[in-house]
Amino acid sequence: MDLPSTSYPEALGLKRNSNDVGWEYGFLSDPKNPDRVKCKLCGKEMGGGVYMIKEHIAHHKGNVTSCPRSSKEDQSKCMKAVLESSNNKRKMKNKVDVLSLHVGVNVQNIEAVYEGILVRSKHRIAQGPMDKFVTAVTPPEVSSGGQENSNDTHVVSQLCARWIYQAGLPFNAIDSDYIRSFCEALGQLGPGWVPPSQCELRETLLTEEEKIVKEKLKSLKIERERNGCSILMDTWSDTKKNVMNLCMNSRGGRFYLSSKQSQTGTSIFEYADKCIEDVGPEKVVQVITDSADYNLAAAKMLKEKRPCIFWSSCAAHTVNLMFEDIVKLPNISNSIDKAKALTLLIYAHEKTLAMMRHHTKEKDIVISRVTRFATTFLILQSLLENKQQLKVSRVVNVLEPLVKVLKMVDGEKKTSMGFIYGELVEAKKIYQSCYQQLGRYYQPILEIIDVKIKGRLDSPLHLAAYLLNPYYFYNKPDVKPDETLMNGFLI
Template sequence: MGVWVLVDINNKDKVKCILCDKQMCGGVYRLKQYIAQEGKNVKKCQGMKTTKEKLLEAQEKCKKALDEAKRKREEKTVRELELREEVHVSRVGGSEEVTCVGSLEPHKLGPVDKWTKAIDPTATKSESLTQQRLNKELWKERLHEVHKYIARWVFNHAISFNACDNDEFKQMCEAIGQFGPGIEPPTMFDLRGGLLEEEYARTKSLLQECEAEKMKNGCSIMTDAWSDKKRRSIMNVCTNCADGTSFISSKEMSDVSHTSEVIFELVDKAIEDIGPDDVVQVVTDNASNNMGAKKLLHVKRPHIFWTSCAAHTINLMLQGIGNMPRFKKMIDQAKAFTIFVYGHTRTLECMRYFTEGKEIVRPGVTRFASNYLTLDSIQEKKDQLRKMVVHSRWDSLKDVKSKKGKKCHNNYIESNLLEGCKVDIGSFCAIVQSSLFG
């Protein structure tokens, strides 16, 4: 929030409020409560070291942040309840008992056990009368056991961690829980057979709303070519409308040349499949073959626009600016510096030591965008890099003493690289902002 400073650089848990000089330990949420003067278990910041206006401004910011966090928690809770309600697994019989595995005599946990209270001899009379979940520790332990089985499957099969952060995964867990013990998982034949066909049919039904939106307000057709790991050339065709983007078709085109006529035929077929009256525009990049297809489409369907991809247009603009002598020299010097640093393990380790593990190479969507993102990263870490190139740890490296290392070092020191990066970044930001926001 801009009102906290570290008391000790080696202890990042202890901070001091610049509004009142009070030192505190705790999480970000607790610190915001202190500034906002909210919460029952947190003292209030009096702002004795600042003006009343700055204190009120800080309080307002923290209150907004707390309200936003509360709103997100409430939305998350509502969303999770909605997801659970969408899951319906038919039950056999009316019993809701769950058997705890692992004992000689299975212990039955029924609905009542969820609300029974564990015996606590230290609890007061008022606490003993409070209704709460019973066997809380037991349920917590059982949940942890379930999580371990899920984690084991994720780890052993290299499942991406963010695959668990979606609605389908939560619904799957809810469905398994509703089914109860003894569930038989689907086989690989089920997944690639009937279940796949059923999911395909369900997805098609979900797209009906999107089809209605296309008929009402029209849609855009987007096409682009790419190469897979086997170097096969594949052309994708998608549509976009107010309800989102949907896939139409994908065709391997390794055996044909991507001429204007071929692209025109592919786009024209997609227009026919969707309906000429429901298509507003076609979006592609600015390649010459696409521009040729644009002319052919204009002859046959003059009412449909052909729009150049904004991202590709910006990319070409960045390429053109990068080829200008003023910018090309700076980009080449920055590129040579990063190539040298990342080309040797010792220089890379030294750089990460001074930047505290942060990288200076920032890959972007395109090669030319990556150049400017890397320049921005170098400018952002200018103090650490300056300290690095004049430090004895850097000078002692064998690679730095080589001819290539000396040239790279001198270019960084003498060419005023950081100031040039600042100018280049300003041009990059101006182009992107004007393109996106007019």
């Protein structure tokens, strides 16, 4: 907007750090008083900050005289901003009332929560006439980690927890990436958001989500045509039945295909073979299953019918099978049984538990993980850290190399295919280095590892990935393309 010839030179001077539309028509007349502003059009000086400038330009009666030089367009623009400010103030008040009713805290505390949210938000929210919602010319830094911020966070967490309890949601729902994205988006939007209605969730938003999923499936199909895919077979079983879930995985992502109750290797093979036919045999690179006997039988049939498709065993399940056999060895099982008895004694009595936590500085010795074998190792390791005299050090040394492999294949930080065989080779080297002194103790462990690797994690795909991995090929001078590796690489 062009200023009239009588515009004031100081109009190019100070203004508040804000994108409010009012600063197009005014500026701070006194840097020491952030409420004293001056109109760029007529030169009138007034109090009340930028909100008063907007009323002045919009010819909003009651608080300030109207600007004689504002055009119809200027008046309409500022009137719209004034009404938006009023609406935001009303929404804020309603939100505060609702929060104070449900949480049972003081209204001033809830207002402090929202004041902090406004100050910390990345996107500026429309300004209102209240000073506490307007930042200073040079706003002070907001301290992080203070008592006030801690109280604000607790109030929000309490509301979230209450919703989960009331809705009967499982506690692991809070770990979803989608709830984190939702919270981030809500924080950027600011207060005043109204949740969608049941009708919107059931119809409008569900239809939109269906379209998004279909578009995602189209992109996955294009990726599958370009680079191929893997078929994942996940078995869920109880005492009565086995259910096989089929998923397809490619560089674009993973999605569910179908499920079927399967009991034998033949039925699993027929189910997987039909899936491969539906997807397209030329597009399937490998089929991945766990190491159960019926899956091994199905894999053998699959190799005979479709030799061009790799079958791979689930690495995490195979390592767990190694653990399962190792912990049955007499020397190791005795130590584990004693450790279990000790932890049961400690955790079964309040006094012994309090005494243990006093000496370990509130550290627990029972650490749960996804698999019970990893949990066993971590309990033993914790006992060793807190009492070096306990005779569990040898068991910890035995399990630690395989736990390292399990953490790698069960994590999602990096693709593990190129590292599985190499890490198992490294674990075997650790056991072999102890073989000269304690050969009788470590020989059964090496035999268990070799038996579980054979036919599961030594396929041509694993060997080729190991040989072509620069981490081993260039950094490990002892890695040489021996006969076993070359046979797997050239098949």
